Amino acid sequence: MIKNQRWIAYAVIFVILLFVPRLLSIHDLMLFEYGLTFAIVGLGFNLLLGYTGLLSFGHGAYFAAGAYTVGMIAKYLPGAYSLEILIPAALFFSLILSIIFGFLCVRHTKIFFSILTLSLSMLLFALLFKLYHLTGGSDGLRVPLPTLLGISFKGIRRPEFLSGTYYYFLLVLFAVSCVIMRGIVSSPFGKALQAIRDNEVRAELIGIRVRRYRLYAFILSGMFVGLGGALWSFVNGHVTADLSHWVFSGEIVYMTLLGGFGIFEGPIIGAILFTYLKLYAMGNTQYWMFVIGATLIVLVLLLPNGVAGAIAVLLAKLKRKKALEGTTC
Amino acid sequence: MWVIYTLNGLYFAALLFLTSLGLNIILGVMGILNLAHGSLYAIGAFMAAWTIIQVATKAPASFLFLSLLSGLVLAGVVGFLMEKSLIRAMYKRTLEYQLLLTFGALLLLEDVIKMIWGGQAYYASAPFDLLGAVDVFGNVYPIYFLFVMCITFLAGLFIWFFMGRTKLGIMLRAISLDREMATGLGLDIGRLSTFAFVLGSGLAGLAGALVVPTTPALLGIGMEPLILAFIVVVVGGLGSLKGALVGALLVGFTRSFGIAIFPEIELPLLFLIAGIILVVKPQGLFGR
Numbered sequence: 001m002i003k004n005q006r007w008i009a010y011a012v013i014f015v016i017l018l019f020v021p022r023l024l025s026i027h028d029l030m031l032f033e034y035g036l037t038f039a040i041v042g043l044g045f046n047l048l049l050g051y052t053g054l055l056s057f058g059h060g061a062y063f064a065a066g067a068y069t070v071g072m073i074a075k076y077l078p079g080a081y082s083l084e085i086l087i088p089a090a091l092f093f094s095l096i097l098s099i100i101f102g103f104l105c106v107r108h109t110k111i112f113f114s115i116l117t118l119s120l121s122m123l124l125f126a127l128l129f130k131l132y133h134l135t136g137g138s139d140g141l142r143v144p145l146p147t148l149l150g151i152s153f154k155g156i157r158r159p160e161f162l163s164g165t166y167y168y169f170l171l172v173l174f175a176v177s178c179v180i181m182r183g184i185v186s187s188p189f190g191k192a193l194q195a196i197r198d199n200e201v202r203a204e205l206i207g208i209r210v211r212r213y214r215l216y217a218f219i220l221s222g223m224f225v226g227l228g229g230a231l232w233s234f235v236n237g238h239v240t241a242d243l244s245h246w247v248f249s250g251e252i253v254y255m256t257l258l259g260g261f262g263i264f265e266g267p268i269i270g271a272i273l274f275t276y277l278k279l280y281a282m283g284n285t286q287y288w289m290f291v292i293g294a295t296l297i298v299l300v301l302l303l304p305n306g307v308a309g310a311i312a313v314l315l316a317k318l319k320r321k322k323a324l325e326g327t328t329c
Numbered sequence: 330m331w332v333i334y335t336l337n338g339l340y341f342a343a344l345l346f347l348t349s350l351g352l353n354i355i356l357g358v359m360g361i362l363n364l365a366h367g368s369l370y371a372i373g374a375f376m377a378a379w380t381i382i383q384v385a386t387k388a389p390a391s392f393l394f395l396s397l398l399s400g401l402v403l404a405g406v407v408g409f410l411m412e413k414s415l416i417r418a419m420y421k422r423t424l425e426y427q428l429l430l431t432f433g434a435l436l437l438l439e440d441v442i443k444m445i446w447g448g449q450a451y452y453a454s455a456p457f458d459l460l461g462a463v464d465v466f467g468n469v470y471p472i473y474f475l476f477v478m479c480i481t482f483l484a485g486l487f488i489w490f491f492m493g494r495t496k497l498g499i500m501l502r503a504i505s506l507d508r509e510m511a512t513g514l515g516l517d518i519g520r521l522s523t524f525a526f527v528l529g530s531g532l533a534g535l536a537g538a539l540v541v542p543t544t545p546a547l548l549g550i551g552m553e554p555l556i557l558a559f560i561v562v563v564v565g566g567l568g569s570l571k572g573a574l575v576g577a578l579l580v581g582f583t584r585s586f587g588i589a590i591f592p593e594i595e596l597p598l599l600f601l602i603a604g605i606i607l608v609v610k611p612q613g614l615f616g617r
Contacts, residue, residue, distance in 0.1 A: 055424055119563060131593070261425075294433070296436065
């Protein structure tokens, strides 16, 4: 029954999201699209943090892998520049990168894992930054409008593209990502990951191959983040090496915490909130890092389960209250 | 030319050693990876640059030590406040929160620096110019770089003596070896942790103060040393002083010769070497 209710809620939200382009101005819609791409990133990131218990400070690398796949194909293979090729390509390259990095990183846990993921993402940053001739260095790469199933968007301006076809493309991929991730975390594989998170030794004793499962989680997580990066690049129109910088990875961690990593929907809420919070802070003060940093500290000290966690606690309280009233009547 | 590269390698290593030593002490004693360590380095750099600019015309001989002291002290004070207000609440929390809190502190401090010193660059090359250059095997080499090496050597010697021979140092090592046992023996963990944090912060500030006569103090100056210090810690092993020294030398020489031979891929090369070491020895060279 409860499970059913949840899916009904999802369906209702999806239908509402279909009408978002009519409700929001083009500026707000673009922000919302940024939020949606980061929501996919957050979902992927949370598989590692919330479900496997590994904190990566280098997930910007897979984001950059997805985004740069798009930018590089635009530059070197303009013939293949269409969404139905770009998205699988982005998934493929983030898969390759997360296999390589993941293989090195899952040998460690805790702080060592965090430092290692951070250092490796900085390796990619250094490569993207220094190999000027290939990657455009600090200028980055331009991301023109892609084609979709042979439909060309030449002559259409970016805002129109974003508020039309692309929004629905993004929304469908977002919904698919949610369903797949939901499937992953409630599958036996997902349960095994949670067992590893809760007690590594016990998980190993009941026959779970801990390191291999961690690697699988790492790879899946990297692919989701790569998909988010590729989708993001079209909204942004430009990719730079900063995407692989560890401060950007820190923002991914931040939005996941802001929403709450203990809850499946947490990162989605966090990603959308963070997008608006960052823009609001940047628009109103030159000290936006101060605002973001202070918010983060307050969050860690007072709201460790994030916004979604706080809402869940509130709902549980209300429910209990209702139940109490029911018994007294 | 090779003499110069070697000396440059030693110079890079010296600065890096100070930074990673501070990071390593905090990590070892408190188990907290301080992402804001680079900001403390930046605070040291800005403070020292400001001091040099203020006093350069008045007391040209003594301002060198004054600037170093000011950078060290201010970073130490900021570290003290940080530990007392924020880090203190984090000892019992999980890794995610500890890292995120220091990440928040990093963002916050970057903008605090911007608020205090403004967005402009501070050029404070007076000590560098004052000390001039010396002839080393037929090559002209700035004395200031040699001065940095001397200061680092003295600081390293001091820390080695302090950690190995004094009672306070032995207590700190006891905490990093076995926190629970140390508590059981009646050590005041809270106060010792504050001390370790201030010490680590001061070292970062000193490194920042040392670097500033050779490069202007800019916003974000602490980012690269932080990443390099991470590499040193990963390669050398968590919480190991010997590891910090060897790691710093390795990174310093790789940088110096990398810049000379493969200028384009000097940084990736560094990561490559670190990666190879980790595949062969996952705990780092001197990790436990």
